[in-house]
Amino acid sequence: MSTQRIPGPTERIVIVGAGLSGLTAGLYLRAAGHQVTIIERDGHAGGLVRTEQLTAADGTTHRFDTGATILTMPELILDALGAVGVDRVRATARLDLRRVDPSYAMRFADGSALDVRADRAALVKEVDVRFGAEQARGVAELATWLDRLYDVEYDAFIDRNFDGLTDFVGPELRGPVTQLVRLGTIRGLTGAIARFVSDDRLQRAFTFQALYAGVPPQRAAAIYAIIAQMDIGRGVSYPVGGMGRVGEVLAQAFRDAGGVIDFGTRATALRHVGSRVEVVHGVDSDGASIDYPADAVIAAVGVPVIESLLAAGSSGGGRGTRRRRRSVRYSPSAVVAHGIVPTSATRSWPGDHHSIDFGQAWKSTFRQISPGRRRRGELMSDPSLLLTRPAISDPENFCRNGFESVSVLAPCPNLDTAPFDWAPLARPYVAECLAVLEQRGYCGITDMEVLRVDDPSSWAAAGYGAGTPFSAAHTVAQTGPFRTPNRWPGVENLIVAGAATTPGVGIPPVLISGRLAADRITPTGARR
Structure with missing residues (x-):
């Protein structure tokens, strides 16, 4: 079964989005000799895989992973780096990975526990x-x-x-x-x-x-x-300094290989004539317009963003804007609180780097956060919560002045199933979740100084459909051949990468999607 590649010239490639999928695609394309420019609206690489400094009330800054926190199958990163000549020894040194063991520490409502070992x-x-x-x-x-x-x-x-x-x-x-x-x-x-x-x-x-x-x-x-x-069978790793290191390493290798990344530049339109995109319009951080001529484009962004860019770039009657619309069913979302807790309290806590604290409810919890099409979503009545404590693996970067960085994630319904007004709701809900954790043995967590809360409205403001960072759900109707294809219908030189397309959501899938997107333009070598 041979891969259908885009027709016509492919010398100049423009990639929209410097997340892991866009960076991976860029590395494979640079390895094949293409001119590649990545435009990224933010000031950093990595997309939802990022590490940020948040400021406490006393002015001190503390490091947090504010996106993905689970890294599995790092060999996919090594493969992408290897494509541009970074051997595995150097690549491994740049990532500086530590093994997270147990991968998860699980605690159950009856008081039992399980350390999930790699x-x-x-x-x-x-x-x-x-x-x-x-x-x-x-x-x-x-x-x-x-x-x-x-x-x-x-x-x-x-x-x-x-x-x-x-x-x-x-x-x-x-x-x-x-x-x-x-x-x-x-x-x-x-x-x-x-x-x-x-x-x-x-x-x-x-x-x-x-x-x-x-x-x-x-x-x-x-x-x-x-x-x-x-993640259980193959284990979990963690890069020293935080998850954001992954994007930094990939971006540096891409630039070293001759690729160009324009940070702080927002794509505003994909100008297409007939069935081909010819120019990507962008606006830099100073408001100046920039045109990027393109033989092919990889859009490593969400489907709604791609549709809006095509609509903005239509010259009138362009076929690319008439993509068949269908209702997308999105995954549940999450409320994530990032805060600091005195190490005098956290040292007595149960759990590990990734701790899942289950409530008694299970089936009803999923019905609440992932209801059927005719049901309204609800907040969890008996919450199961994920605590992330990177200081367990990397204390030198995630403990400061006697305080530890702690993140608490509470799954919740997305905005399609539960269009809550999160502005007045988010912090009281976080307080409820912290109170539950206090009762479950995390003594002192209710005193956590919460530095930031991300909720469905935050994700929606960042451009994620239905206010969820987890993209389209993998229902039967949105899996495999039924998921958004990585060749955009009606636009022969527009390729899609990221969680919205195949193979799906999560760090391994988006890395794979980047290579598959590049493979639509040029052969990228044998599969694993």
Whole structure:
């Protein structure tokens, strides 16, 4: 199955967005000798993978990861750097990764806990001690099943460009499809995991990742168990200094390879004549207009942004503006509070770098934050919360003057399902969540000095559809061949990268999407 590439000249490439997908695409294209310019509205690279300094009341600044906090499969970053000649030794040194172990510390409403270890033998032993020999055997068998699922699914369905539905039923994929059926992936995710472990707490450990895909575990397809394999089976890493280091390293390598990044420049239109974009219009931080002639464009931004850029650049009757609109179902969103807590309090807390503190409710929680089309979303009545404490892995950068940087994430419905007025709601809701955590053993967290709260209105103001940073949900109708394709219909030289397109949401998928976008323009080498 050969990749359909864009026709015509491709010497000058303009990429809109310096997130991980845009940077990855740029690296592969520079490696192939193309002239590549990335325009980025913000003053930094990385998109939603970023580290920021926030200021406390006393004027001190504290470091926080204000976007993605989970880094898995860093080999994809090394591959992108390797494309422009940065060998793996130098690339690894630049990223300066530390292993996060346990990947997650999970606490349950009945007082039990589980440290999810990256090492399989250690994980099985942990389960044996806490949940018994039968559940430990089940986890060992589940881990083997996840390995087999990953081996079939990754190469055949994730790290590959598709040109239409017929690709999925062609002879090349008959074998992988048959293997997936034999692995039991036609059933739901929860049912697939329950074949191996009967304890609902362990089921949560291997299905909560469906939240990343925007689908409740009870409604998610078993194929999404691969997400658990990516972060539990393959482990979690952390770059010293914060997640923002990833974007910085990729951006520096891109510039070293001759690429150009114009920070502080906002794309305002994609001028297209007929079926081709000819110029990307932009405005710099001083308000000056800039035109970027383009043989091909990669839009590493959301679908609504692409549509608005095409509409603004229409010369009248351009086919590119008449893309068939369909209703997009978005993933749940999140309220994230970033604040500082005295280390005298945090040193007694349970958990680790990434701690998931589950409420008793599970199915009802997902119904609240991810309701059906005819239901209204609600705030969690019995919240399950994610605490991120990078100081556990990197104390020299995330502890200052006796205070530790702590982030608390509470999943919530997006603005389509619950159009709340978040301005008066966000901080009182954060206070409620902190009070819940105080009761669960995080003594002193209610005294956290909250330096910033991001909520659905924040994400919406930043241009994310429905006020969620997690993009379109991976429902059956928005997965694989039904997801926004990375070749924009009607515009032959416009390619899409990022979470909105294939393969989907999360750091591994957006890195893959960047390479797949580049592969639409030029061959990028053998797949993994």
